[in-house]
Amino acid sequence: MRAAGCNGTRIPRSRGSARASSRSFSSQLIQSRPTYGSIARHGAIRQAGRCRPSLPGTICAVRTAATSELASQPPTPNxxxxxxxxxxxxxxxxxxxxxxxxxxxxxxxxxxxxxxxxxxxxxxxxxxxxxxxxxxxxxxxxxxxxxxxAKRRQPAPSREAEFSLPELLEARLLFEPALVELVIDRAGEQDWVAFDSALEAMRAADTWVAFKEAKYALHFAIAHASRNRFVVRMFEQIIASRRAAGWGRPGGHPAPLALVRETACRDNAAIVAALRARDVPRARALMHDHLVHTLSSVSGA
Structure with missing residues (x-):
């Protein structure tokens, strides 16, 4: 068989050279095939590295280190x-x-x-x-x-449903002194802040209504610190009754605001100090004396 040259002429080719070329190509192909030993050695390398062959060794090492670091970290909070x-x-x-x-x-x-x-x-x-x-x-x-x-529409107060100030003070005497133990046991930081804020509002009050609002806010905060919802609801009713009465006192205001404010601030500051000191007997006695003094100042007027 003749091969065509560049100018169209046929170049003679011997059959012996074609066979030699074929045998040479086959020999190269056989030599390039992976042997059983090379396959075994490659598997041992993969097993030792424990990494997929497609991943470089550096990436495999970083992944292993990151996994170990995450496992050693403490669990995140809920x-x-x-x-x-x-x-x-x-x-x-x-x-x-x-x-x-x-x-x-x-x-x-x-x-x-x-x-x-x-x-x-x-x-x-x-x-x-x-x-x-x-x-x-x-x-x-x-x-x-x-x-x-929200602007809540307040129902018109019924004269028959109103409670007198002595009635409310008598009721408070029955549960407020005994409440201090729960307050000392359950009050949190926000409760102490509320106590101090109410005391400051009492000292700064320049009207009778502002003074009474601040004073009752302090005792409501004390009731709230007990974490007893029934007591809190009961005190809400007491405040609502006093607001309906316009914070008035039977017989008017026989004592000047400054004098009443000074006495009330001193008594209530002592109550808060006893609560903060976790002194149950003193806090109970101070609460009782304060309510008795207030009741005696309005009863018979």
Whole structure:
């Protein structure tokens, strides 16, 4: 067989050279095949490295080190439980502020961003708390304006349903002195802050209504620190009765505001100091004496 040259001429080719070329190619192909020994050695290398052959050795080492580091780290805290705890505390604070009159009906609440920064909680926690307060009818949200304390329509007070101040003081004498033990056992940091804030409001009050609001806010905070919902609800009824009566006293105000305020601030500051010192007998005695003194000043008037 003749092969064609570049100019079209045929170049003679011998059969012997073609056979030699074929045998040479076959020999190279056989030599390039992996032998059983090479396959075994390659498997031993893969088994020793425990890494896929497609991954470089450096990546395999980094992956192994990262896995060991993650295994040695302590478990992360339960973020959901922490969020629920922070949301419950924020809910209690805002609800208490509304019940105590610090957020009056129609008042505009701080923004979610401001509440998040003030109480150091996540924006999502603030948002969930607002949704809960809206569902309970305590606040309303107006698009483009903000969040406001709901304006609740107060029923007209019935003269037959009103309780006199001596009646309320007698009732308070039955449970408030015994309440101090629960308060000492259960009060948290936010409760002590509420006590001090109420005392400051009492000292700064320049009207009779402001003074009485601050004084009852202190005793409501003490009741709230007991974590007894029945006691808290009962004290809410006491405050509602006094507000319905306009915080008045039977026979008017026989003593000047400054004198009444000074005595009340001294007595209540002593009660708070005994609570902070965890002195149950002294706190109980001071609470009892304060209520007896108040009752004696209004009874028979």
């Amino acid at each position: 973020i959901r439980a922490r969020s629920e705890a922070e949301g419950g505390a924020l809910y209690a604070r805002i609800k208490s502020a509304i019940a105590e009159g610090r957020f009056i009906p129609g008042a505009r609440l701080p923004t979610e961003r401001a509440l998040s920064a003030q109480y150091r909680v996540a924006r999502n926690t603030v948002r969930k708390t607002m949704v809960k307060l809206v569902s309970e009818g305590l606040i309303v949200r107006e698009i483009g304006r903000g969040t406001f304390v």
